[in-house]
Amino acid sequence: MKDVKLTVGGLLEKAGEEPLGPTPFPSSIELREWDMTLLQRYKPFYMPFCDLCCLCTFGKCDLSDGKKGACGLNMNAQQSRIVLLACCIGAATHAAHARHLVEEIITKFGRKSPIDVGGTNIDIEAPVTRVVTGLKPKTLGDLEAILDYAETQITHMLSSTHTGQEGNNLDFESKVLHAGMIDQVGMEVADMAQISAYGFPKADPEAALVETGLGSIDTSKPAIMVVGHNVPPAIGIMDYLSQNGLTEKVEVCGLCCTAHDITRYNPKAKVVGPISWQLRFIRSGVPDVIVVDEQCIRADSLDEAKKIKAPLIASSPKNCLGLKNRTKDATDDIVSDLISGKTAGVLILDPDKVGEVAVRTALSVAPKRKKFKTIPDVQEIISNAKKCTKCSECRRVCPNDLLIPNAINHAANGNLAKLAELYDECIGCCRCEGACPNDFPIHSYIVKTAEKKMKEEKYKMRAGRGAIQDIEIRRVGGPIVLGEIPGIVAHVGCANYPKGGIEVAEMIEEFVKRRFIIVTSGCAAMSAAMYKNEDGKTLYETYSGEFDAGCILNVGSCVSNPHIAGAAIKIASIFAKRKLGANYEEIADYVLNRVGAVGISWGAMSQKAASIASGFWRLGVPVIVGPHGSKYRRMLLGRKDRDEDWYVYDARTGERNYIGPAPEHLFYAAETKEEAMVMTAKLCMRPNDTTKGRAVKLNHYIDLNKRFYGNLPDDIHLYVRRFSDIPITMKDEIIRILDEKDWKERTIPDPTLLDRLIRKRET
C-alpha cells in the first residue's frame, strides 16, 4: 500500500483543496475498528449453504457439529470467507468494468478530458472516491490512479480467502465491508467516466422518459438486442445508425444495465426489461441480431440465438462464448459470414466495429428471418401437455416453487390460463425445461400463453439521471437529518423476485405516497416502471424525478449506485459541513446515526449485489433483501432485546446514552413484501431524529404495522424517547402501551459511536 500512496501522493497534492482526514487510501486495517464497532452491534447470523468446505485438496472437510476443517477453519469463518469471495467477485467485476470503460474512453477522449457529472450544479462530483481516498479527480486520467488503488485492495481481500490466511470470522467480515467500500469506488469511477464522456444526463431530474417493455418495440423493423453492462458497443450501434441516417429504421432494444446506459446516451433506444427477460425476448424472435457485452448474461445465449437464427456478437474479453476473435478482420467479411450463416456468432472487441457489423447484419438478416421464433403454437402445447407424466420435476427445480404441473394439467384440458398466470412470477431461469424428462419447452409455453400480455407491455421509465445535485442536498439535508422527511428508500439490484417485479412497484408506490424520497437503479428501476396506475401512468410519469420528498428518481445502471451512497455522504459534507476527504469513519458514523436511508434489493441475485450491499453496510445504511437474499447465507442482525447493544456517546458530553434499536438491522432478508414495508419504515429511524421527525417516522411505522399485521408494534416503547415523539393522533393508545412497559423519558443525545468525536468530556 505504501507504493500506492506514493503513486497517488502527487495527485493528492495536486488536488490540494481540502485538508485530508485520517485515512487516505485506506487498507482494510485502517477502518477495521469501525467495522468491529458495527459487527459488535450487528452480529453475523450464519446459515451455511453447505456442511462442507471443498476449496482445497485437504477436503472435502465436514464442518458440521463444530468440527474444523483440515486447515483449522470453523464453520463461521468458512461462511464469512465465502461471503468475502462473493464480494471480491462483485467488486472485481465492477472495477474491471470501470477499467475497461476508462481505457476505452481515454483512447477516444484523452487523458486530460475533464470529469463533469453535473456542471455547475455539482461541486462534490466524486463523493465516494473523495471520502475514501481523499483524492479529488478532475480528469479521466486521474481515474486511473483510483482504479490502481481499488484493484490493489481487491487483490489483497481476495488473497485473504486463500487456505491458511485469515482464520477469524469477524476479520473476514471486516474485509467484506472493505471490499464493499472499494466496490463503491470502482462503480463511481465507471459512472463518472461514462457520464463525463458520453454526455449522459448530468444530475438531471427531468431526464427523458424512455419507452420500456416488449410491447414498445416496433416489430416491423429490424431489431438489435443489446444486453449486459458495458455500454460502448451499444453506443457504437447508435452512432453508426445516426451517422448513416438509419436511426428510424432499426430498433435498438436493451436488457439489464446496458439498456439503462444506452437510453442515457440516446433516449430513442428502448428498454425490454430486467435481466430475467432475456430468454423470453430471444425466444419471441424479435431480435435480428444479439449483442452481448459483460455481466449477468445467460451463458447459453449463443445456443438460444442459434435457435431463432439470429447472429450473435460478443463484445467483451470477459465473455467470449467460444467465438473466434474477428476484431481485426475486414468488416465486409464479418458481415458476410454472419448473413450467410457461415458462422453463428463472432467476437469483436472494437465497439465501433460492433456497431457497423450489428447494423449491417440486422438490416440484411431481418427480411430473411421474418422474426423466426421458437415459441410453440397453442395446439402443440395442448398436445404435449396431454403427454405429461406428472412427475413434478419442473416444480421441484423452480426457484419459486411455481405450480407448473397444475398449469400443464389444465393445459391438457385446453385451459391455458394457468400457464399464462405463471408469466408474471417466472424469473426466466428455465430450470424447468432442463428437468422435464419429456424435454418440453415449458418456459416457451408460458411465454406463448402470455403473448397478449407481453405485447401490451408498454411503459415509460425515466432514464438514469446520474448524481444528486448539491442544491438538492442543501434543500433536503435538514429535513432528512432532523427526521422530517421520513427517509430515503433505495430500490436497487437484480430481478430474482419471489412473486414478480410488481412487488417492487407496489412497495415504491406505498412509500412515495408517504413522501419518502425514492431512489432506484438497475433492474429494480425497470421493474418500477412496469406498472400503471388507474390513469394508465407509470410511477415515473406520475412523480417528479427530483431528490425530494414524494419523488422517484432513477440514478441509472448498477454502476450508478454510488450516487445513492454519495447523496448520504453529501448530506454529511454539504449540509453538516463534516470534513469529506479521507474521512470515511466519521462520515459513516454520521450516516448511521443521522441519515434515515434504507436500501432494498428485492431480487438480489448476483455477487455484485452482495458487494454493493456491503458497501452500504460499512457506510451505515441498512439493506433489506427479498427472501431469495437469504441465500447470501449470512445476515447482520441487531438484537433489540439486548439494551447494552444500543448505547452511543453523546458527542456534547461523552456520556453514554441508550438510543433504542435504531436502525435495528444492517442486513436482513424479509419473507414478504408486507414485512419488508414494515421493516423499511422502522429502519429509517435514527438516533438523531428530532421529536417532530421521530413522530413522523413512528406514524408511518405504526400505520404500516397496523395495516399489514393488524396490531400495534410490540416495540414502540423502544422508539419513543420523549412524550413529544408520540404521533399526536395515536397518543392515547401509545401512552397506554408505554405505561404497561414502565417506560420513562430519556435523553436524545448528539449521537456518535466514535470516542474521538466527543467534544467535551464529563468530569
Added chain:
Amino acid sequence: MSNIPWQKAEIPGPKRSIPLQRPETLASLIDKSKRPILIVGHRASEIDMADMKLIDYAINLANARSIPVVATAHSIKEFFNRGYRNATSMPVMDIANRLSDSEWNGLDNSGAYDLAIFIGIPYYMAWLIFSGLKHMSSRLQTVSLDGQYQPNASWSTPNISPLELQKFLDILLERIGENQ
C-alpha cells in the same frame, strides 16, 4: 414418501434430518419436549388443506399443548382473523437468530426452547434457517412440518401430498398428549 430434498439441488452434506414417517413419532417428540415453540410463516395461510388452511392446523397444534407461537411476516394478521390472539409477531430472521443463541431465555424469559417446529416458511428460506440452527444451535431440535422434505432440520416430514399431510396432522393432533 421421498426424502430427497423437495428442491432437488438443495443437498446439504453429511448431516441430514430424520424423516418423520409416522405422526406418532412427532407426537412423542412434542410430548417429551419441555419447551416447544411453533413458528408459522405466511404460506401457512395460503396452503389449502381440504376445507381448512395449514394455519388452522397450526392453531390446533398450538392449542393441543399450549405451544407458544411466533407468527412471521404478515401471518400474525391471519391469526387475529381466526380469533387467535396469543401469537407473537416476529420476522423469521429474528426468531431464527434468537433460537441460535443458547443464552436466549425465550419469549417469556423462562429459558431456552428445546424443540422448534416450523410451518409455512418459503422452502428455500426455511432450508437456510434450518441450516443455521443445525450448525449454530446444537441443543435445539428442529422440525419441518410442510410436507416437503427439509434435509437440514432435525426431523422433517418427507415429500408428501397435501392430502397425506392433512392425514398426518389429523393423527398428530389425536396423539399429542398420549406420552405425557
